[in-house]
Amino acid sequence: MKNNLFLFLFFGLLATVTFAQDFDSSKLDSYFDALETHNKFMGSVAVSQDAKIIYTRSVGFADVENKIKANENTKYRIGSISKTFTAALVFKGVEAGKIDLNQTIDKFFPTFPKGDKITVQQLLYHRSGIHNFTSEEDYLSWNTSPKSEKEMIDIIIKGGSDFEPDSRAEYSNSNYVLLSIILEKTFKKQYSEILKEFITQPLGLKNTYLGGKIDVKKNESKSYKWMGDWKLEPETDISVPLGAGGIVSTPSDLVKFSDALFAGKVVKEESLKQMENIKEHYGMGLFQFPFGNKQGFGHTGGIDGFTSIFTHFPDGNVSYAMTSNGTNFNNNDISIAVLSAVYNEPYEIPQLNTIELSSEDLDQYLGVYSSSEIPLKITITKENSTLIAQATGQSSFSLEPTEKNKFKFDAAGVVLEFNPSEHTMVLKQGGGVFTFRKE
Known part of the structure; x- marks a missing residue:
């Protein structure tokens, strides 16, 4: 019932399909x-x-x-x-x-x-x-x-x-x-x-x-x-x-x-x-x-x-x-x-492997990030060894590390890529790419 920036009301289920009486x-x-x-x-x-x-x-x-x-x-x-x-x-x-x-x-x-x-x-x-x-x-x-x-x-x-x-x-x-x-x-x-x-x-x-x-x-x-x-x-x-x-x-x-x-x-x-x-x-x-x-x-x-x-x-x-x-x-x-x-169409079983990071590893990503491209701030915090993101006015969500400096939030198809040396973060979602800078 509560609106969320990263959750979508409409689903576009895209595939070319034929019906199968029996499926796997x-x-x-x-x-x-x-x-x-x-x-x-x-x-x-x-x-x-x-x-x-x-x-x-x-x-x-x-x-x-x-x-x-x-x-x-x-x-x-x-x-x-x-x-x-x-x-x-x-x-x-x-x-x-x-x-x-x-x-x-x-x-x-x-x-x-x-x-x-x-x-x-x-x-x-x-x-x-x-x-x-x-x-x-x-x-x-x-x-x-x-x-x-x-x-x-x-x-x-x-x-x-x-x-x-x-x-x-x-x-x-x-x-x-x-x-x-x-x-x-x-x-x-x-x-x-x-x-x-x-x-x-x-x-x-x-x-x-x-x-x-x-x-x-x-x-x-x-x-x-x-x-x-x-x-x-x-x-x-x-x-x-x-x-x-x-x-x-x-x-x-x-x-x-x-x-x-x-x-x-x-x-x-x-x-x-x-x-x-x-x-x-x-x-x-x-x-x-x-x-x-x-x-x-x-x-x-x-x-x-x-x-x-x-x-x-x-x-x-x-x-x-x-x-x-x-x-x-x-x-x-x-x-x-x-x-x-x-409908007997191909689909893949998801590969869900992630990497493990310590609580100390996450410190370099913490902070408040803002962008000149969209009127949104994202605050990055941590809870033990889990990185947490929260956009302005939205509920917080946990991030999973997939490779060095790269995290994802599968529920909304969000990927966050950090560059700690330049104090930047790139948000990717649904074809959109937005650059944020740590304040």
């Missing part, structure tokens, strides 16, 4: 073995074809402290994938004649600024202009505390408006928190009950529900961040994201949901087409995902240390889902590997 699951197992052995990824994946699950794999721990291994039924917070569920529930309201997409939100929030101009449809499309409350610098100072409906509305109102309604699109969790409250006002039930009544119970999704306090005894996973080892992440209170990011699930349940949604078993075909209609990169609770010459629909998610993705590709009738409670790798590369295996 043993090679895919070896791929995940490599990630697990080198502490690159903890989580689970599932793939279905023609609504039948053809592959699942779980690696790592649901609870690192107590060495509880993850399994196929371990439940993860899925973050913003929750928005797809919420959008589908809104359309259930539309189909029942209870919600009008063109209704302005002043009906539900009489005192909301510009509420007489903002429609339900604009909330769904991220076209309301309402500021994203998770972008605020103080968000991480209060997100772990319970909030009432009134408190969340007040927080969203305080954030103000970033642009005139329907003038453009910009991702905002605020939109889907408001949609969650609209659903509760419309159906006169808690979001958790609406979700159960219209989606999880009819589809038999036994491991999918609105979350609460994480309980490992119920096979719910904690989340972690790699900082030389797995560090426990704080836990957002579910009263904050609601249907914008509060659902927990498993990859197996997510592909079942995906298969049902795109088969017209959750909302009507007409509603699904509206959800899939893209305006400025956004559908209603859906994004487009390219894989070679194929186009899928789905959503990504991120909350605390959890990351996730689900996609459905009509070509081959394939659904794929991944949930993670700790990643030290580029999740997009994992998605490409899984889909490449499914």
